[in-house]
Amino acid sequence: MMSNDQPVTYLNLDEIHHLAQVALESNGFSQAQANSIAISVTAAERDGCQSHGLFRVSFYINALRNSIADAKAEPALQVNDSTVIHVDGKNGFCPLALDIGLPALVSKAQMHGTAALAIHNVYNIAALWPEVELLAQQGLVAFAFTTSNAYVTPAGGIKPLFGTNPMAFGFPREAMPPLVFDQASSASARGEIQLHQRDGQPIPDGWAIDREGLPTNDPDAALAGAQLPFGGHKGASIALMVELLAGALIGENFSVDSSSQDTHRVGAPFGGELLLAIDPEKFGSTQYLQRAEFLFSQMLDMPGTRLPSQRRYEQREKSVTQGVAMPARLLTELAEMTNN
C-alpha cells in the first residue's frame, strides 16, 4: 500500500494504536471494541501488512452504515463440558470476540488435547495470523478459517460463490516466534486487484475471469467477474472446505450470504470464524519442537527458501526499534475521519 511519491511520518506502535483507538471511539465504538481493533490494526502495521493496518480503520467505520453492525457490542462467551467453545459477537467486530474467546480455547485445548472455538455474528475484516500466532505462542498447534464475500468461482465455474477464504495455521517454536501462515484460497488477494486497478496496471494471468467466464487481465473486468482459486481445483477444494467449516459447521453465513446481505455494499463480511487448537503435550512426543527445527533447517539450507512468516517477523523487528513509516495521505484521511 506504500507509494514512494509522498512524505512519510514515522510512528511508534503506541502512537499507531492511539490513532486507531481515538478514530474508532470518536465514531461511536465502545472502548473495548475500539481497543481490540486497534491491537489488530497495530499488529498489522508492525508486521508490514499495511492493507490490514490503519488503512482498514475506515472499513470498520464504514461498516456502521450497515444497520446490523453494533460498535458497542459486548460479546458473550459460552463454555460447557464439551471441547467446543462459542462466542456470540452480537453483531460487533471480530477482534473483541476473539480476545474473549481465545483464553478459553487455550484452557480447553490444554485440558483435553483438542478444542474448537466458534465465533458467531461478527464482522470480520482482519487477518487471521494474529490469532493463530497467539495460540502457537501458548504452545498450541492452531488453525483458523473464515469466509468473506462471494468473490471466487469454483473450479470450472464462471460466477463468484466462495470467499477469498483465508486459512491460517500456526505451530509453536522454542524461543522463536511461531511458524505461521495465513493464506487466501484465491490466486490473489482482492486488494491486489484493486491496487492494479488504482495504478492502471493489467493483472497477471490466472487471477480472474470476466463476467462471461473468460480469462482476463483487466482489473475492472476481474472485479466485475470472479477471482480464481489458487492452484486450480485443489485451491478450490480448500475454499469449499473453509465455507463448510466457517459457514455450515458453526451455523454462520457462507460468503454468498454475506454478499447478498450486504445491501449497502459495505464489503465487510458478516458471519463467523472457526478456530481449532491442539496441545502437542497431549501427544506424548517430547521432541516436537526440536523435530520441527530440524525440518526448518533442512528447508532453509536451500538458498531461495524462507519460512512463511519470515518476512513479517523481520519487518516486526525493524518496526519495534524504528517505528513504522506512515504515508501522510493516510494520516490526513484518518484525522478527517476522527470526530473531535
Place this chain on the structure above:
Amino acid sequence: MMSNDQPVTYLNLDEIHHLAQVALESNGFSQAQANSIAISVTAAERDGCQSHGLFRVSFYINALRNSIADAKAEPALQVNDSTVIHVDGKNGFCPLALDIGLPALVSKAQMHGTAALAIHNVYNIAALWPEVELLAQQGLVAFAFTTSNAYVTPAGGIKPLFGTNPMAFGFPREAMPPLVFDQASSASARGEIQLHQRDGQPIPDGWAIDREGLPTNDPDAALAGAQLPFGGHKGASIALMVELLAGALIGENFSVDSSSQDTHRVGAPFGGELLLAIDPEKFGSTQYLQRAEFLFSQMLDMPGTRLPSQRRYEQREKSVTQGVAMPARLLTELAEMTNN
C-alpha cells in the same frame, strides 16, 4: 492405469477382495493385516482409483523386503482421558491400525466435540479418502494428514524435502455419500510422472524441476530431481503443514526421514498419520446438513463444476452393479505373486 490394448476381465468386489487377501496371506501377512489391506484395495478398485487398487498389492509385498516391516503386526490402541487417541501400528501397515483406531476416534469426537487419532509406526501407501469418508458417514467432519517420501521441493527450493503429502477432508451429507477430497500437496501425483515415463510422454509445465533446479518436461529428469508443490508457495505451505502435523506433532517420521531410512528403495513410506474429527452436533446448529446442500446446489448450478468426490461416487455405482474391469496383465502378475 488402464490401457486399452489388452483383454480385461470383469470382477465383482468380493472377487477383488479375495484376490488381494489370498495374495497377501500367501506372502506371510496375517489374516487381519491382509483383510484390512484388501478392504482398502477393493475400495480403490470400486471407485476407479486403480493406482491404489490391486496394482498396489505388490507394493505391500515388496515392503516386506525391508526388514522393519512386520506383516503380522498387531496394532495396539491407547486411549486415556484426553481427546487424543494413539494406535501403535508396530511396524505393520496402516489399514489395520486405522480399523482399530477409527471407532475409538468416533466415540471420542461424539463425546467431546473434537478428537484426534495419531497412528504410529506404520507403512502407509494407501489413499486417505476411505478414512475421512468413514468418519463423515458417521456424521463427523474429518481431516487426515500423512507424510510420504521426500519428493517435493519447498517454494524457491531445488531439492526434494517434503512428501507429496496428501490432506483429506470429509463433511457429512444427509442420505448421500459424504463430501470428500483427498489431494496431494504436489502439483501432480508421483505415479502420474511414472506413467508419463512409461509411455515416453513429456510431463506438463509446472510439475517438476531437474537435479539442477531447472524446470523440466522430462519424466526421467523429474523423478531424479524434485516435484513442485501445487499452487506455488501456498501449496508448499500446505505440504509444510502436513509434515508438521503427521511428523513433528505426533512424533513420527518426516518424509525426508522415510527416504533416508528406505535403504532398500522400497518406496513405502514409514511413519504416521494424523486424523482430526469434529462432531457438528456439538456446535449447536441444527441446519448444517441443509446449509451444506444449499452451498453444493449453488455450486452445481454452474455448468462445468462438480463436487470433489463426484466422479469417484459415479464410478462406485457402476462398479457395484457391473463389476470392475481388470487388465489381464495385472491379474497374471497377481497370480505370479501369490504363493500356492
